[in-house]
Amino acid sequence: MSLELPAAPRLLVEVDLQPLQGTRFQPTGFPDIGAGTYELPDKTPMLLVESAQSVANRLEGVCWDEASNDLHPVLAGLPYVRVDLGEGITATNTILEAHRLNSAYVEKSTAFELVKTEIGFSEKKPMDREKFLRTLLKYDPSCLLHGVFLESIAGVLRVPRALGGFIEAKNVRVAATGGVKNDRVAASRDLEGGATAKEGFGNVPFHRDEYVAEAITGYFNLDLDQLRGYRLGADVERLLYVLAVWKIRSFLARGLRLRTACDLDVRGEPRVTRPAGAALLSLSEVEGELPRLIAKVAADGKLASPPVTVGKFGGAGKAKAR
Numbered sequence: 001m002s003l004e005l006p007a008a009p010r011l012l013v014e015v016d017l018q019p020l021q022g023t024r025f026q027p028t029g030f031p032d033i034g035a036g037t038y039e040l041p042d043k044t045p046m047l048l049v050e051s052a053q054s055v056a057n058r059l060e061g062v063c064w065d066e067a068s069n070d071l072h073p074v075l076a077g078l079p080y081v082r083v084d085l086g087e088g089i090t091a092t093n094t095i096l097e098a099h100r101l102n103s104a105y106v107e108k109s110t111a112f113e114l115v116k117t118e119i120g121f122s123e124k125k126p127m128d129r130e131k132f133l134r135t136l137l138k139y140d141p142s143c144l145l146h147g148v149f150l151e152s153i154a155g156v157l158r159v160p161r162a163l164g165g166f167i168e169a170k171n172v173r174v175a176a177t178g179g180v181k182n183d184r185v186a187a188s189r190d191l192e193g194g195a196t197a198k199e200g201f202g203n204v205p206f207h208r209d210e211y212v213a214e215a216i217t218g219y220f221n222l223d224l225d226q227l228r229g230y231r232l233g234a235d236v237e238r239l240l241y242v243l244a245v246w247k248i249r250s251f252l253a254r255g256l257r258l259r260t261a262c263d264l265d266v267r268g269e270p271r272v273t274r275p276a277g278a279a280l281l282s283l284s285e286v287e288g289e290l291p292r293l294i295a296k297v298a299a300d301g302k303l304a305s306p307p308v309t310v311g312k313f314g315g316a317g318k319a320k321a322r
Helices: 052-061 110-119 129-139 224-229 234-254 283-299
Strands: 010-019 034-039 045-050 080-086 089-093 163-181 204-223 257-259 262-274 308-312
Touching (some): 034 204, 045 052, 052 234, 204 224, 234 262, 234 283
Antiparallel strands (some): 034 045, 045 163, 163 204
Protein backbone atom coordinates (compact mmCIF):
# COMPACT_ATOMS: atom_id res chain seq x y z
CA MET A 1 0.00 0.00 0.00
CA SER A 2 1.35 3.41 -0.99
CA LEU A 3 0.07 6.63 0.53
CA GLU A 4 2.02 8.77 -1.93
CA LEU A 5 -0.01 10.77 -4.40
CA PRO A 6 -0.04 9.05 -7.80
CA ALA A 7 2.32 10.72 -10.28
CA ALA A 8 -0.51 12.08 -12.41
CA PRO A 9 -2.45 15.34 -12.60
CA ARG A 10 -5.78 13.68 -11.74
CA LEU A 11 -7.15 10.60 -10.02
CA LEU A 12 -10.23 9.48 -11.97
CA VAL A 13 -12.50 6.75 -10.62
CA GLU A 14 -15.58 5.02 -12.06
CA VAL A 15 -17.95 2.60 -10.35
CA ASP A 16 -20.94 0.61 -11.60
CA LEU A 17 -24.15 1.06 -9.60
CA GLN A 18 -27.58 -0.56 -9.59
CA PRO A 19 -30.84 -0.17 -7.63
CA LEU A 20 -30.56 -1.97 -4.31
CA GLN A 21 -33.99 -3.50 -4.88
CA GLY A 22 -36.00 -3.80 -8.07
CA THR A 23 -35.15 -1.90 -11.25
CA ARG A 24 -36.55 1.62 -10.78
CA PHE A 25 -34.89 4.68 -9.28
CA GLN A 26 -35.71 8.36 -8.82
CA PRO A 27 -33.12 10.92 -10.01
CA THR A 28 -32.40 14.31 -8.53
CA GLY A 29 -34.77 17.04 -9.65
CA PHE A 30 -34.08 20.66 -10.59
CA PRO A 31 -36.39 23.67 -10.11
CA ASP A 32 -38.59 24.32 -13.15
CA ILE A 33 -37.05 21.54 -15.28
CA GLY A 34 -37.43 18.37 -13.24
CA ALA A 35 -35.03 15.52 -14.02
CA GLY A 36 -31.82 16.28 -15.91
CA THR A 37 -32.36 14.31 -19.12
CA TYR A 38 -30.28 14.73 -22.27
CA GLU A 39 -29.11 12.88 -25.38
CA LEU A 40 -25.68 11.86 -26.58
CA PRO A 41 -24.75 12.72 -30.18
CA ASP A 42 -25.82 9.18 -31.17
CA LYS A 43 -29.28 9.85 -29.62
CA THR A 44 -28.69 7.61 -26.59
CA PRO A 45 -31.02 8.92 -23.83
CA MET A 46 -29.09 9.87 -20.69
CA LEU A 47 -30.02 10.99 -17.20
CA LEU A 48 -28.19 12.88 -14.47
CA VAL A 49 -28.95 10.82 -11.36
CA GLU A 50 -26.94 12.96 -8.93
CA SER A 51 -25.35 16.33 -9.65
CA ALA A 52 -21.80 17.43 -8.85
CA GLN A 53 -23.15 19.82 -6.21
CA SER A 54 -25.11 17.09 -4.47
CA VAL A 55 -22.30 14.53 -4.56
CA ALA A 56 -19.92 17.13 -3.08
CA ASN A 57 -22.33 17.65 -0.18
CA ARG A 58 -22.68 13.91 0.30
CA LEU A 59 -18.91 13.42 0.33
CA GLU A 60 -18.78 15.92 3.18
CA GLY A 61 -21.79 14.37 4.90
CA VAL A 62 -20.07 11.01 5.43
CA CYS A 63 -17.69 12.74 7.84
CA TRP A 64 -20.46 13.30 10.38
CA ASP A 65 -21.83 10.49 12.56
CA GLU A 66 -25.50 11.34 13.11
CA ALA A 67 -25.86 8.71 15.83
CA SER A 68 -23.24 10.35 18.07
CA ASN A 69 -23.70 13.87 16.65
CA ASP A 70 -19.96 14.11 16.18
CA LEU A 71 -17.22 13.48 13.66
CA HIS A 72 -16.85 9.92 12.42
CA PRO A 73 -14.51 8.25 14.95
CA VAL A 74 -11.76 7.64 12.37
CA LEU A 75 -11.55 11.44 11.84
CA ALA A 76 -11.03 12.32 15.51
CA GLY A 77 -8.70 15.30 15.73
CA LEU A 78 -9.57 16.71 12.32
CA PRO A 79 -10.28 20.45 12.82
CA TYR A 80 -13.56 22.19 12.11
CA VAL A 81 -15.43 25.27 13.31
CA ARG A 82 -18.58 25.00 15.42
CA VAL A 83 -21.00 27.88 15.83
CA ASP A 84 -23.38 28.03 18.78
CA LEU A 85 -26.61 29.58 17.50
CA GLY A 86 -28.39 30.22 20.79
CA GLU A 87 -32.14 30.56 21.35
CA GLY A 88 -32.57 26.86 22.04
CA ILE A 89 -30.82 25.81 18.81
CA THR A 90 -27.69 23.89 19.66
CA ALA A 91 -25.11 24.48 16.92
CA THR A 92 -23.99 24.08 13.35
CA ASN A 93 -20.50 23.54 12.00
CA THR A 94 -18.33 23.67 8.90
CA ILE A 95 -18.64 19.92 8.31
CA LEU A 96 -22.42 20.20 7.98
CA GLU A 97 -22.64 23.62 6.32
CA ALA A 98 -22.57 23.41 2.52
CA HIS A 99 -20.17 26.35 2.16
CA ARG A 100 -17.87 25.45 5.04
CA LEU A 101 -16.10 28.58 6.37
CA ASN A 102 -18.11 30.65 3.91
CA SER A 103 -21.40 29.69 5.58
CA ALA A 104 -23.40 32.74 6.64
CA TYR A 105 -23.64 31.30 10.16
CA VAL A 106 -19.85 31.01 10.38
CA GLU A 107 -19.13 34.37 8.78
CA LYS A 108 -21.37 36.10 11.32
CA SER A 109 -19.74 34.41 14.30
CA THR A 110 -16.89 35.21 16.63
CA ALA A 111 -14.96 32.23 15.21
CA PHE A 112 -14.79 33.89 11.79
CA GLU A 113 -13.07 36.91 13.31
CA LEU A 114 -10.32 34.58 14.50
CA VAL A 115 -9.94 33.03 11.03
CA LYS A 116 -10.00 36.46 9.38
CA THR A 117 -7.27 37.75 11.67
CA GLU A 118 -4.97 34.80 10.93
CA ILE A 119 -5.46 35.13 7.16
CA GLY A 120 -4.26 38.71 7.60
CA PHE A 121 -5.55 40.02 4.28
CA SER A 122 -4.77 43.63 3.44
CA GLU A 123 -6.06 45.55 0.42
CA LYS A 124 -2.80 47.48 0.41
CA LYS A 125 -0.60 44.49 -0.48
CA PRO A 126 -0.76 41.25 -2.48
CA MET A 127 -2.54 38.29 -0.91
CA ASP A 128 -0.30 36.01 1.12
CA ARG A 129 -1.50 32.74 -0.45
CA GLU A 130 0.66 30.56 1.78
CA LYS A 131 -0.80 32.12 4.94
CA PHE A 132 -4.32 31.78 3.52
CA LEU A 133 -3.89 28.06 2.79
CA ARG A 134 -2.20 27.40 6.13
CA THR A 135 -5.14 29.03 7.91
CA LEU A 136 -7.66 26.88 6.01
CA LEU A 137 -5.66 23.76 6.89
CA LYS A 138 -5.50 24.80 10.55
CA TYR A 139 -9.22 25.44 11.06
CA ASP A 140 -10.98 23.32 8.40
CA PRO A 141 -8.89 21.07 6.10
CA SER A 142 -12.03 20.05 4.21
CA CYS A 143 -11.93 23.48 2.54
CA LEU A 144 -8.79 22.32 0.72
CA LEU A 145 -10.75 19.42 -0.82
CA HIS A 146 -14.21 20.94 -1.34
CA GLY A 147 -13.25 24.55 -1.99
CA VAL A 148 -14.15 27.84 -0.34
CA PHE A 149 -14.78 31.45 -1.36
CA LEU A 150 -14.36 34.03 1.40
CA GLU A 151 -15.71 36.95 -0.61
CA SER A 152 -16.84 38.72 2.56
CA ILE A 153 -13.12 39.35 3.20
CA ALA A 154 -11.88 39.65 -0.38
CA GLY A 155 -12.73 38.26 -3.82
CA VAL A 156 -9.26 36.75 -4.22
CA LEU A 157 -9.64 34.45 -1.20
CA ARG A 158 -10.93 31.39 -3.00
CA VAL A 159 -9.98 27.75 -3.48
CA PRO A 160 -11.64 25.70 -6.24
CA ARG A 161 -13.09 22.26 -5.58
CA ALA A 162 -10.36 19.59 -5.74
CA LEU A 163 -12.62 16.58 -5.09
CA GLY A 164 -15.80 16.07 -7.05
CA GLY A 165 -18.17 13.50 -8.49
CA PHE A 166 -21.50 12.86 -10.20
CA ILE A 167 -23.74 9.92 -11.17
CA GLU A 168 -25.14 9.29 -14.67
CA ALA A 169 -27.49 6.70 -16.14
CA LYS A 170 -27.33 5.46 -19.74
CA ASN A 171 -30.11 4.44 -22.12
CA VAL A 172 -32.89 5.43 -19.75
CA ARG A 173 -36.64 4.99 -20.01
CA VAL A 174 -39.37 6.64 -17.95
CA ALA A 175 -41.27 4.45 -15.50
CA ALA A 176 -44.43 6.51 -14.97
CA THR A 177 -45.78 5.91 -11.47
CA GLY A 178 -48.06 7.67 -9.04
CA GLY A 179 -50.31 7.31 -6.08
CA VAL A 180 -52.88 9.03 -3.94
CA LYS A 181 -52.86 10.77 -0.61
CA ASN A 182 -55.90 9.31 1.13
CA ASP A 183 -58.10 11.29 3.50
CA ARG A 184 -59.84 8.80 5.82
CA VAL A 185 -62.20 11.48 7.13
CA ALA A 186 -63.53 13.01 3.91
CA ALA A 187 -62.47 11.82 0.49
CA SER A 188 -64.22 14.59 -1.44
CA ARG A 189 -62.33 17.67 -2.56
CA ASP A 190 -65.48 19.77 -1.96
CA LEU A 191 -65.59 19.91 1.80
CA GLU A 192 -67.84 21.91 4.07
CA GLY A 193 -66.52 25.22 5.29
CA GLY A 194 -64.52 25.87 2.11
CA ALA A 195 -61.68 23.48 2.95
CA THR A 196 -59.73 22.49 -0.17
CA ALA A 197 -57.30 19.86 -1.37
CA LYS A 198 -54.67 22.60 -1.61
CA GLU A 199 -54.85 22.87 2.16
CA GLY A 200 -54.34 19.11 2.49
CA PHE A 201 -57.94 17.93 2.73
CA GLY A 202 -59.56 15.20 0.62
CA ASN A 203 -58.04 12.46 -1.51
CA VAL A 204 -55.23 13.90 -3.67
CA PRO A 205 -53.85 11.78 -6.56
CA PHE A 206 -50.34 12.49 -7.83
CA HIS A 207 -47.97 11.27 -10.53
CA ARG A 208 -44.22 10.67 -10.41
CA ASP A 209 -41.67 9.77 -13.04
CA GLU A 210 -39.11 7.19 -12.01
CA TYR A 211 -36.57 5.66 -14.40
CA VAL A 212 -34.99 2.42 -15.50
CA ALA A 213 -31.57 2.31 -17.16
CA GLU A 214 -29.18 0.05 -19.01
CA ALA A 215 -26.34 1.23 -16.77
CA ILE A 216 -25.77 3.59 -13.83
CA THR A 217 -22.23 4.87 -13.29
CA GLY A 218 -20.66 6.94 -10.54
CA TYR A 219 -17.71 9.16 -11.42
CA PHE A 220 -15.20 10.71 -9.00
CA ASN A 221 -12.24 12.97 -9.66
CA LEU A 222 -9.45 14.31 -7.46
CA ASP A 223 -7.14 17.09 -8.68
CA LEU A 224 -3.74 15.83 -7.50
CA ASP A 225 -1.90 18.78 -9.03
CA GLN A 226 -4.01 21.12 -6.92
CA LEU A 227 -3.08 19.24 -3.74
CA ARG A 228 0.61 19.42 -4.63
CA GLY A 229 0.21 23.09 -5.55
CA TYR A 230 -0.77 23.97 -1.99
CA ARG A 231 2.89 23.43 -1.03
CA LEU A 232 1.89 22.49 2.51
CA GLY A 233 4.29 19.56 2.82
CA ALA A 234 4.29 15.86 1.99
CA ASP A 235 2.41 14.82 5.15
CA VAL A 236 -0.42 17.27 4.43
CA GLU A 237 -0.59 16.02 0.83
CA ARG A 238 -0.89 12.44 2.08
CA LEU A 239 -3.55 13.43 4.62
CA LEU A 240 -5.67 15.20 1.99
CA TYR A 241 -5.23 12.34 -0.50
CA VAL A 242 -6.17 9.61 1.99
CA LEU A 243 -9.05 11.73 3.34
CA ALA A 244 -10.40 12.16 -0.21
CA VAL A 245 -10.24 8.41 -0.88
CA TRP A 246 -11.91 7.76 2.48
CA LYS A 247 -14.76 10.09 1.52
CA ILE A 248 -15.26 8.26 -1.80
CA ARG A 249 -15.10 4.81 -0.20
CA SER A 250 -17.39 5.82 2.67
CA PHE A 251 -19.95 7.34 0.31
CA LEU A 252 -20.01 4.12 -1.74
CA ALA A 253 -20.24 1.97 1.39
CA ARG A 254 -22.85 3.94 3.36
CA GLY A 255 -24.14 6.94 1.45
CA LEU A 256 -25.93 5.63 -1.63
CA ARG A 257 -29.46 6.02 -0.26
CA LEU A 258 -29.87 9.23 -2.20
CA ARG A 259 -33.65 9.50 -1.83
CA THR A 260 -36.52 7.35 -0.57
CA ALA A 261 -37.00 6.01 -4.13
CA CYS A 262 -33.29 6.01 -5.05
CA ASP A 263 -31.30 3.50 -3.03
CA LEU A 264 -28.28 2.27 -4.98
CA ASP A 265 -25.71 -0.48 -4.53
CA VAL A 266 -22.18 -0.97 -5.86
CA ARG A 267 -21.52 -3.61 -8.52
CA GLY A 268 -17.94 -4.83 -8.35
CA GLU A 269 -14.87 -2.78 -7.46
CA PRO A 270 -14.34 0.88 -8.41
CA ARG A 271 -12.06 1.31 -11.43
CA VAL A 272 -9.23 3.83 -11.54
CA THR A 273 -9.15 5.09 -15.15
CA ARG A 274 -6.32 7.56 -14.52
CA PRO A 275 -3.53 7.00 -13.90
CA ALA A 276 -3.55 3.76 -15.87
CA GLY A 277 -2.83 0.65 -13.82
CA ALA A 278 -3.53 2.27 -10.45
CA ALA A 279 -5.89 0.83 -7.84
CA LEU A 280 -8.03 2.68 -5.32
CA LEU A 281 -7.00 2.23 -1.70
CA SER A 282 -9.53 0.12 0.21
CA LEU A 283 -11.72 1.47 3.01
CA SER A 284 -9.86 -0.60 5.61
CA GLU A 285 -6.51 0.71 4.36
CA VAL A 286 -7.45 4.37 4.56
CA GLU A 287 -9.25 3.94 7.90
CA GLY A 288 -6.08 2.39 9.26
CA GLU A 289 -3.95 5.34 8.14
CA LEU A 290 -6.15 8.39 8.73
CA PRO A 291 -5.69 8.60 12.55
CA ARG A 292 -1.91 8.35 12.15
CA LEU A 293 -1.81 11.04 9.45
CA ILE A 294 -4.06 13.40 11.42
CA ALA A 295 -1.87 12.93 14.50
CA LYS A 296 1.32 13.51 12.49
CA VAL A 297 0.13 16.77 10.92
CA ALA A 298 -1.23 17.91 14.29
CA ALA A 299 2.10 17.13 15.96
CA ASP A 300 3.80 19.41 13.42
CA GLY A 301 1.64 22.26 14.71
CA LYS A 302 -0.35 22.66 11.47
CA LEU A 303 -3.79 21.85 12.90
CA ALA A 304 -5.79 23.82 15.47
CA SER A 305 -5.33 22.62 19.03
CA PRO A 306 -7.85 21.86 20.38
CA PRO A 307 -9.24 20.84 16.97
CA VAL A 308 -12.77 22.26 17.38
CA THR A 309 -12.93 26.06 17.29
CA VAL A 310 -16.17 27.28 18.85
CA GLY A 311 -17.73 30.64 18.05
CA LYS A 312 -20.95 32.40 18.94
CA PHE A 313 -23.36 33.44 16.21
CA GLY A 314 -23.75 37.21 16.09
CA GLY A 315 -21.73 37.58 19.28
CA ALA A 316 -18.73 39.67 20.15
CA GLY A 317 -15.39 38.75 21.63
CA LYS A 318 -12.93 35.91 21.13
CA ALA A 319 -13.73 32.50 19.73
CA LYS A 320 -13.03 29.46 21.86
CA ALA A 321 -11.44 26.13 21.03
CA ARG A 322 -12.10 22.76 22.57
